[in-house]
Amino acid sequence: MADDQQKEQPKFDESQLFQRLQELKERIQEANYQYYGLDQPKLTDAEYDALMQELLALEKAHPEWKTSDSPSQRVGGYIAKEFPKIRHAEPLLSLDNAFNAGDLQEFDRRVRMVAPQAEYVVELKIDGLTVALTYEDGVLVRGATRGDGEVGEEITANARTISTIPLRLRKPLSRLDVRGEGYMPKSSFAQLNQEREEAGLSTFANPRNAAAGSLRQQDSKITAQRRLSYFAYQVLTPEGTELASQTEVLSFLQEQGFIVNPEFKIFSTIEDVIGYCEEMAEKRHTFIYDIDGLVIKVNDMAQQRELGFTAKSPRWAIAYKFPAEQVETVVESIEIRVGRTGVLTPTANLTPVLVAGSTVSRATLHNIDNIRDKDIRIGDHVLLQKAGDVIPEVVRSLPEKRTGMELVFEMPEYCPYCHSPVIREEGEAAHRCTSISCPAQQREAIIHFVSRDAMNIDGLGPAVIVQLLEAKLIQDASDLYTLKFEDLVELERMGKKSAENLLKAIEESKGRGLAQLLFALGIRHVGAKAGKILSQQFRSMEALEQAKLEELQSIPDIGPTMAQSILRFFQQDSSQRFLAKLLEARVIMTAEESSHPQIFAGKSIVVTGSLEHYDRQGIESLIEAYGGKAASSVSKKTAFVVAGEKAGSKLAKAKELGVPVLSEEEFTKLLEKENGKAVESND
Incomplete structure (x- = not known):
């Protein structure tokens, strides 16, 4: 198309761009609430990513507009040399504990002496770490641990990485202090421990320890990768609010964009509270997070004030603690499993026993340090539980039940599968087999x-x-x-x-291409995402093999550890023999996965709406096969947009910017015309 026929791109002044930035921040924050708080996402992943990319682009063009309440700040990257001490606006008191029905009845007796008509709110006691948040003029300005209740540690950068913590209140107040629980969902805990074990690192004992360790990371980017979450449950400084009850507190927190645990109940008698505690003790394993009890609170705030506090805890609340669910079994033997990275993992074969709702006959012992610390021997009676109600874990041995026939376990000096020497590198908890031919x-x-x-x-x-x-x-x-x-x-x-x-x-x-092949090779620390990044950067296995350390480290998301691992891989004779066999078999080792004409080379193309003959992955792969980039957001640089049924904001954006829009049929005809034949779609 000639220049004079091209539609002039509309220009936006800075005030319009700034307004768009504010709109993006609000939409992303609301999307986070819908996804994490209500489990009812209203945006697809692609739509969410598009909004985030647009926000990042605006902030990159105008760094002076980047603020602490921007969703872009959740990725982390701040390095803390230390965690400054913070004095809490109000003391974060701990609760007295109840361990049985008698303890709860005694608590009720004390409450009724002051507030005969009291009703109770019962909330799940999430097993995590207390985090206090401070908002000024509606913006999160500080996050802190509980510490000793009076003074905690500032962890603001880490708190900002948690998606369920709002960076800006929906209805700004001059000052608001909120208390809640930072925790790690069971799925995140299981994944984190698996990754650490494969890397030869020590594993976390339970989700609470994992959450605490994650929140105190000096590098907030690590915290962001740990997939933590947060439930709010208390307003400490309710300036500008009139909250008459705990249930109003929970509603107020929800209105401000916080996630509140939905499992709370209201009861008028302690007998009903006891019944609910017993019910939840049976259901505790069904939740996606760890709970170690329930918290019982007097609902009415006036009654709370009348009941008051002791020196250490409120008189109007108590924590009912579940009895620890641990069972006894016997370590019949310990065997070694060798993973693909060569890590030797000792695993206990146990006398089968029912724990946390399922029969367990095996439990990983992680490494020799764990075995020695817990003094676990073959033949020992041991206590078993499920860490995070998911992973079977030997808590400790029961030496008082030993007969003298138990055997002390030692890690083998040679791999049980290939008999190659086993080593333990300095700074690692794991032992490794030295043979890659194991x-x-x-x-x-x-x-x-x-x-x-x-x-x-x-x-x-x-x-x-x-x-x-x-x-x-x-x-x-x-x-x-x-x-x-x-x-x-x-x-x-x-x-x-x-x-x-x-x-x-x-x-x-054979035609999967370089990105998937790099991931398939199992190079240590190189995941699927890194494979795509390396493929886009080097375009061929040969070019990557010739890369220098400095060149690798200069690539975003390729750190020193991964760079060193990549170099070591290509320096090994076994790797060279492996790649030579792939080459001989005609496995494609380049990023050019297709012989299609590169008609979209250098062009950014956006797909939006529902398509009849392509799924989203299929059409984006086709765009890339023809040399184009399948982008997630529309900008002035977008070559054109392919719009299907129910196309929304991206289509509107394209029309606003004057970007050409093609229907699915027009896109297919364009390919047919250029390719000289019909293009197969994946309908």
Whole structure:
């Protein structure tokens, strides 16, 4: 199109851009509340990402507009040399504990002496870490730990990384202090421990310890990666508010954008409270977070004031603590599992026992330090629980029940699978097998290589991989590309059709491209995201292999540890032999995944709305195959927008900026015209 035919792009003055920035901040904050607080997201992930990218772009262009209440500040990156001491506006008192019905009845008797008509609000006691938040003129200005109740530590940068903590109140007040609980959901805890174990690091004992350790990280970016959450439950300085009850406090906090635990109940008698405590003790394992009891509070604020405080705790509240759910069992043996990174993990085989709703017969012992600290021996009677109600954990041994026949466990000097020397590197809790040809590592490495985000070889599950290894048809993942039909049909439960399908899937995997291949290689610390970043930066395996340390470290999200790991991988003879076999098998090792004409080279294209013949991933892959970039937000630099049914804000933005808009049919015809033939869609 000639220049004089192009539509002139509208220009925006700074006041309009600043207004747009404020709108983005509000929409993202509301989206966070809908997603985390109500579990009712109204934006798709792509729409949310588009808003965030637009906000980041505006803040990059106008750094003077970046404020502490911006959602962009949740990614972390602030390095704290120390945590300054902070004196709380009001003392954060602890609660007296009740351990049985008699303790609760005694609490009720004391309350009724002052407030005969009192009713109780009962809330779940989240097992996390107290975090006090201070807002001034509606903006979060400080986060602090409880400390001794009078003085805590400032952790503001870390608090800002938690998505469920609002950075700005919905209805600003001159001053508001809020108390709540920072916690780690069970899923985040399990994932974090798995990642740490694979990296040879010590694991956390439970979600509470993990949350506490995460909130006190000096690098807030690490805190952001830990996926913490927050429930608010108390207003400490309710300036400008008239809150007559605890239930009004909870409603007020919700109105201001905080997440309040929805499981609270109101009761008029202590007998009903006791019944609810017993009910929750049975249901405690069904929640996605750890609870260690319930908190019972007098609902009426006037009655709270009348009851008052002791020196250490309020007289109007008490914490009912669940009895610890630990069971006794016996360590029958300890075996070693070797992961794909060579880490040796000792695992206890236990006499099967029911704990937290399921039968447990195995529990990881993590490393030799853990075994020694808890003095766990083969044959020991031990106490078992589920850390985070998820992961079986041996709490401690019961030495008083020993017979003298128990055996002290030692880590092997040689790998039980390949007999190579085992080492323990300085600063690591883990022992590692030194051989990259270890069959146990190879099995785990092959399972990783064929997984969905790696080479995505359908039909090649762990059981088939074990069969191939036992039949000596493969030694490592590169041998998959030498398999023949006659090899496969001889395997148990592998018919002709299954063999044909598997060979087809293996052949198709050759074209996955550089990004997925880099992830599949299992280079230590290189995940799927890093694989994409390296692929975009270097475009070929050969170019990456020649990269220097400084060049790698200069790439965003590729830190020193990952850079060193990448260099070590390419320096190993075994890695070179592996890559040579892939090259011989014609596995694609470049980022150019398609022979399509690069008609979109250098162009940014946005897809929005519901499409009839493409799914979102399919059309974005097609755009990239033709050389374009599938962008998530519309800007002046967008080449065009592909709009389907129910296209919303992105379509409006494109029209506002004068960006060309194509229908799905027009997009397909454009490809057909340029390619000279119909383009297959994935309908």
